[in-house]
Amino acid sequence: MRLALSIGRRGMGQTWPNPAVGCVLVKDGRILARAVTATGGRPHAEVQALAQAGAAAKGATAYVTLEPCSHIGETPACSQALIDAGIVRVVAPFEDNDSRVSGRGFGMLQAAGIEVTLGICAEEAAIDHAGFFLRNDTGRPFVTLKLASSFDGRIATATGESQWITGEAARKHVHGLRASHDAVMVGGGTARADDPMLNVRGYGARRQPVRVVVSRRLDLPMMSKLAASAKDVPLWLCHAPDADKMLLQTWQGIGATCVECSLQGQQLDVASTLQAIGKAGLTRVFCEGGGALAASLLKADLVDELVGYTAGLAIGAEGLPAIGAMGLSNLSAAPRFKLAEQQTLDGDVMMRWRRASK
Numbered sequence: 001m002r003l004a005l006s007i008g009r010r011g012m013g014q015t016w017p018n019p020a021v022g023c024v025l026v027k028d029g030r031i032l033a034r035a036v037t038a039t040g041g042r043p044h045a046e047v048q049a050l051a052q053a054g055a056a057a058k059g060a061t062a063y064v065t066l067e068p069c070s071h072i073g074e075t076p077a078c079s080q081a082l083i084d085a086g087i088v089r090v091v092a093p094f095e096d097n098d099s100r101v102s103g104r105g106f107g108m109l110q111a112a113g114i115e116v117t118l119g120i121c122a123e124e125a126a127i128d129h130a131g132f133f134l135r136n137d138t139g140r141p142f143v144t145l146k147l148a149s150s151f152d153g154r155i156a157t158a159t160g161e162s163q164w165i166t167g168e169a170a171r172k173h174v175h176g177l178r179a180s181h182d183a184v185m186v187g188g189g190t191a192r193a194d195d196p197m198l199n200v201r202g203y204g205a206r207r208q209p210v211r212v213v214v215s216r217r218l219d220l221p222m223m224s225k226l227a228a229s230a231k232d233v234p235l236w237l238c239h240a241p242d243a244d245k246m247l248l249q250t251w252q253g254i255g256a257t258c259v260e261c262s263l264q265g266q267q268l269d270v271a272s273t274l275q276a277i278g279k280a281g282l283t284r285v286f287c288e289g290g291g292a293l294a295a296s297l298l299k300a301d302l303v304d305e306l307v308g309y310t311a312g313l314a315i316g317a318e319g320l321p322a323i324g325a326m327g328l329s330n331l332s333a334a335p336r337f338k339l340a341e342q343q344t345l346d347g348d349v350m351m352r353w354r355r356a357s358k
């Protein structure tokens, strides 16, 4: 199952709106086949593994990181394919929470006389599938918030200089995380200040994450890398209903997708923004700031994981804080996270924190 999970992880960021599932077929102590959900979500891992194994699949055990599907969509149900191939046992962590599948896939397998073993590596699998499950349950994607800051928690100098606070190893690590998410999201402030490209570089030919920019009126620079590449790499602009119609058409004309979201006061309502992009299929979003958007997401309790890179430099109080004003007066109201991982990357420290359960 651990091998199946590690294979499944390779598909993260590649398979939305479907989950990235790993499948390993084993017979007589030998691995016959291994597969991950294909880019774009189809074909599913089980069908690919069965095709690799061919007739040898008869009598094998399938280790699958999520319940095999039972519904006939664009492809036949994976449960039926496992039955037809003569699989004798299916091992999985848990049921799918997609209402079209939940329990039905296992039911089909058991009705055909296949032994089903559940609960294996359920904790690890729950982390891997958190985005898919969260979107099914709540409508919004999983949100990872990344910030690269100085020792004193600043993300730019007072003049706005922010490139580069951390070193090359940390930046490479960021590209790896971008690659494992369906989308990279920034606020309009970062799009205006940094002229970012927000794509994945150095990880081979992969499906690029969708670039999401949150900007009420869409007053974003047209002479920018985002605009110049909108036809080639998906660019979704989340805007309010009062965005200028001409600007909207101009952005659509150069290839951007405009997503209308609700307003809350003077800014976009971050909850409705996440609902809108979740509805469009995104399950895992990597938010790279800046400080204002980070504060809005944290204040609304919409951050599931924090990834912080800390560099050994001090910028001082006049620098831009990593996280903008949150209007908190009591510590008890502050969102809490638990340390899940830490490592040094050349001279920088990376820390990953997961939402503490309430």
Ligand SMILES: NC(=O)c1ccc[n+]([C@@H]2O[C@H](COP(=O)([O-])OP(=O)(O)OC[C@H]3O[C@@H](n4cnc5c(N)ncnc54)[C@H](OP(=O)(O)O)[C@@H]3O)[C@@H](O)[C@H]2O)c1
Pocket (backbone or CB within 6 Å): 146, 147, 148, 149, 154, 155, 156, 160, 161, 162, 165, 186, 187, 188, 189, 190, 191, 193, 194, 214, 215, 216, 217, 218, 219, 267, 268, 269, 270, 288, 289, 290, 291, 292, 293, 294, 296, 320, 324
């Ligand atoms: N070191 C790092 O990791 C890092 C990462 C990112 C950015 N930065 C730096 O951070 C600076 C930009 O940060 P920032 O805080 O000024 O801007 P930001 O968070 O990137 O963007 C804020 C803007 O997003 C739009 N927005 C719409 N709805 C919002 C909402 N609910 N909450 C917050 N923003 C909303 C608004 O612009 P509209 O008027 O367009 O709606 C707002 O002005 C730059 O200097 C950049 O270099 C550093």
